[in-house]
Amino acid sequence: MCELLGMECNVPTDIVFSFHALSLRGGLKGPHSDGWGLALYERHAARVFLEPRAAAHSELARYVRENPIKTLLAIAHVRRKTRGAVSLENTHPFMRELWGRHFVFAHNGTVRRVRHLPTGRFHPIGRTDSEHAFCALLHVLQRDHKSYPRDREKLWRAIARAAGEIGQHGTFNFLLADGEHLYARCATRLHYLIRKAPFRTATLADDDLTVDFSSLTTPRDRVAVVATVPLTRDEPWTTGVPGELWVFRKGRLRATLKST
């Protein structure tokens, strides 16, 4: 199993505070020491930092924490392997181009017999069920839509439907990003939080680190954070309902869709 972290905002924001919390679980406060990754978008392109080793002991993860990159949309993952060896090709998040955008995906859970699902033009590089499921999801989207749908709600429904079908084969908690939205599907465990005015302090769940967001933000800032397990101990996290997909845009929860 693994832990997921997503962030989607209406102003460029750095993910350092939350990523620090996730990194602690990557081999220090948690058992997720088989790799970590962080994807950060700039418009429709993402850059991805990946390492097939524990985030808590990673110099690169430390670099990322000490040199914050602001972004509107990010996905991070710490891995505890169930399927697939510890290697770069099996490290989340995975990325593919579709419709002239990078799509980024990270998964928590195991999808059994996933190799029965067609992936069309998207070929897994590694051996994880997760990457195969991602390819299967993109295949359905690409098969049914020639380009990025202008009708955004149509896209959201298509993702919810395709994810629901794949989710029938196992535990399919995931985060997906398309350069514009953050999609978060709950199969068993997922939480979200919207940070907005009035901003307050927040304290990490696994550490004594506290941040006063009121000193770092303006009143119109909105930051949606999604995590497998709440990262802070003093903020109002919302618990996901199994079989539902959240869609975030500009720091708002834009839709909650059935995804079964």
Next chain:
Amino acid sequence: MCELLGMECNVPTDIVFSFHALSLRGGLKGPHSDGWGLALYERHAARVFLEPRAAAHSELARYVRENPIKTLLAIAHVRRKTRGAVSLENTHPFMRELWGRHFVFAHNGTVRRVRHLPTGRFHPIGRTDSEHAFCALLHVLQRDHKSYPRDREKLWRAIARAAGEIGQHGTFNFLLADGEHLYARCATRLHYLIRKAPFRTATLADDDLTVDFSSLTTPRDRVAVVATVPLTRDEPWTTGVPGELWVFRKGRLRATLKST
């Protein structure tokens, strides 16, 4: 224009010495200050470090130099923009998945009217002629071969042919990698070097830095290095012939193909 750097070896090797030389040209000893990127393979998957700013002044480039990652295959690029703004999506090298492998590409030159070339299922994310040309190249490969060709020479010829066609539209010096080979096409300017026993010292062309490779290698090591302009002043670089494609594998020049 830009500068290219590729490395392909028979034992995992770090690219720090050559990347340091390239970085100097990214805004300090050269004018290529509009971005840099470095792709490093592990089997068929690559991780890519990208930054839309001068490598010479980049903390991330410094991190990469100070924390060497060993690899059999790498491509780096420093950018001086001709087409497309300074942004992440326009930063080389570009990467796509084809046949279950990452393909990585970096370009030097300008391909005019490239947008007439079909790209099939591969859609550019940014606005460079380079990324479009890469998509067009992959499209031809994917159109003509359902999977990674078992007959490797067939693949090499297909790449040489497709590159030659695209090269008719402009200046198409490039490096391409498929997780197994490094392909280097010369349109106007490209050089290569094979480091092998007996190893000696080498001194950077733009700096007084000297490395004694004999202390870092074993007698069977072979490292092919390709660069737009020779990176060292005291090694026997071979100058590329316009319209030719080099194919490197396990630190050897395996083929020189006509690519016009």
